[in-house]
Amino acid sequence: MPVAKGARLDPARTRAEILRAATALFYAHGLDGIGVAELCARAGISKETLYRHFGSKDGLVEAVLEARSDRTVHWLERAAEAAGDDPERQLAAVFDALEGWYGEPAFRGCAVVNAAIQHREGPALGIAVRHLVRYHDLLTGIAARAGAADPAAVGAQLLYLLEGATVVAGHQGGDGARGPTGQAKAAALTLLRAAR
Amino acid sequence: MPVAKGARLDPARTRAEILRAATALFYAHGLDGIGVAELCARAGISKETLYRHFGSKDGLVEAVLEARSDRTVHWLERAAEAAGDDPERQLAAVFDALEGWYGEPAFRGCAVVNAAIQHREGPALGIAVRHLVRYHDLLTGIAARAGAADPAAVGAQLLYLLEGATVVAGHQGGDGARGPTGQAKAAALTLLRAAR
DNA sequence: CCTTCATCGAACCGATCAGTTCGATGAGAG
DNA sequence: CTCTCATCGAACTGATCGGTTCGATGAAGG
Numbered sequence: 001m002p003v004a005k006g007a008r009l010d011p012a013r014t015r016a017e018i019l020r021a022a023t024a025l026f027y028a029h030g031l032d033g034i035g036v037a038e039l040c041a042r043a044g045i046s047k048e049t050l051y052r053h054f055g056s057k058d059g060l061v062e063a064v065l066e067a068r069s070d071r072t073v074h075w076l077e078r079a080a081e082a083a084g085d086d087p088e089r090q091l092a093a094v095f096d097a098l099e100g101w102y103g104e105p106a107f108r109g110c111a112v113v114n115a116a117i118q119h120r121e122g123p124a125l126g127i128a129v130r131h132l133v134r135y136h137d138l139l140t141g142i143a144a145r146a147g148a149a150d151p152a153a154v155g156a157q158l159l160y161l162l163e164g165a166t167v168v169a170g171h172q173g174g175d176g177a178r179g180p181t182g183q184a185k186a187a188a189l190t191l192l193r194a195a196r
Numbered sequence: 197m198p199v200a201k202g203a204r205l206d207p208a209r210t211r212a213e214i215l216r217a218a219t220a221l222f223y224a225h226g227l228d229g230i231g232v233a234e235l236c237a238r239a240g241i242s243k244e245t246l247y248r249h250f251g252s253k254d255g256l257v258e259a260v261l262e263a264r265s266d267r268t269v270h271w272l273e274r275a276a277e278a279a280g281d282d283p284e285r286q287l288a289a290v291f292d293a294l295e296g297w298y299g300e301p302a303f304r305g306c307a308v309v310n311a312a313i314q315h316r317e318g319p320a321l322g323i324a325v326r327h328l329v330r331y332h333d334l335l336t337g338i339a340a341r342a343g344a345a346d347p348a349a350v351g352a353q354l355l356y357l358l359e360g361a362t363v364v365a366g367h368q369g370g371d372g373a374r375g376p377t378g379q380a381k382a383a384a385l386t387l388l389r390a391a392r
Numbered sequence: 393c394c395t396t397c398a399t400c401g402a403a404c405c406g407a408t409c410a411g412t413t414c415g416a417t418g419a420g421a422g
Numbered sequence: 423c424t425c426t427c428a429t430c431g432a433a434c435t436g437a438t439c440g441g442t443t444c445g446a447t448g449a450a451g452g
Binding site (some may be wrong): 207210241242243244245250 | 398399401402421
């Protein structure tokens with residue numbers, strides 16, 4: 001990142017570096033909790049560079065959220081695929097991955113959903129809705145392969161569990177008062193088995 | 197609320213009116229989406245009155261969140277009590293109440309949880325953690341009365357469902373793209389029955 | 393009647409913010 | 423070597439924000 005004055009690096013690399021820094025800062029401090037000036041300082045770039053690449057702070061937020069949604073969804077899809085063909089194993093793998101995420105010290109919930117809660121207007125809400133639909137599709141697919149009578153309904157139930165566990169886990173770290181965790185996978189498997 | 201210049205109304209009533217307006221405005225626009233000046237205008241009071249009652253915007257936020265948490269928890273407790281002695285009926289009543297709430301056009305998710313997501317520092321996070329603990333206590337009590345082997349674990353599972361359904365429902369209204377709803381109660385009952 | 397005081401309304405303050413502009417710099421391309 | 427242009431860094435703008443202050447007002451209480 002120590003880009004010199006007249007550096008002519010790959011512009012795509014500059015853009016990626018801005019995205020990387022902005023993703024972490026928006027997640028940690030909230031969309032309104034970090035200013036463009038500080039963001040540029042932390043990313044090691046100038047304001048002019050940021051505005052040439054993204055046009056506005058909202059444009060940067062949109063790019064960050066799109067990338068974050070893609071990464072998270074693909075991460076869970078890969079976790080399910082890697083678990084083999086058994087739908088129960090796939091579901092267990094998804095929730096194992098999630099619970100590993102919850103344990104990271106910087107975990108603060110889902111960045112996309114959090115952003116939509118912070119900025120009801122603007123691109124965040126639409127991206128979050130699509131994000132939830134993708135989660136729902138993933139879980140509905142597992143329910144369908146498990147032979148559920150109404151896969152979309154079971155997918156919705158599993159989606160509630162996933163999002164609820166994420167929200168609850170996201171509130172643990174600042175204070176004490178941690179509620180019981182590790183129940184999300186058990187609940188998900190119970191719901192899937194009850195649907196067959 | 198058209199309070200005249202030298203009005204000597206019950207100060208407690210003035211305070212309550214500020215709280216009422218602030219609760220709605222913070223919920224609709226977010227904690228950072230509404231300024232003190234506009235809030236005062238909408239509440240029909242002057243800035244000096246607001247600052248005498250609450251000291252700061254953060255003080256007002258704290259009072260709003262405390263009151264909102266109390267109201268919501270008591271509302272669900274009453275819904276459960278009114279359903280009689282059968283734990284399954286109590287759980288159904290809680291999720292019926294929630295799903296009625298989700299259908300309101302102004303529904304935007306849980307104000308307390310949303311606030312903690314917006315302001316990670318300050319009083320919001322602590323209030324939200326306590327809020328979730330109270331929800332967990334309510335649901336754990338139902339699980340215990342239903343004879344669950346591990347009531348706290350079942351309470352956590354139900355808490356995930358409750359929060360997840362709230363978050364998902366809170367993202368439906370701005371855009372189209374509504375996911376399946378109405379599955380929260382069915383999932384909750386499935387989990388409760390599986391635990392007996 | 394007269395004191396008290398909650399209230400209004402408007403001006404004011406310092407800080408911060410998103411976004412713009414510009415001269416200087418230096419690496420890569422021809 | 424020279425032109426191009428992405429980049430830096432710093433200054434600047436206009437708006438908004440949270441919070442303070444103050445004189446005027448008028449209802450309640452003695």
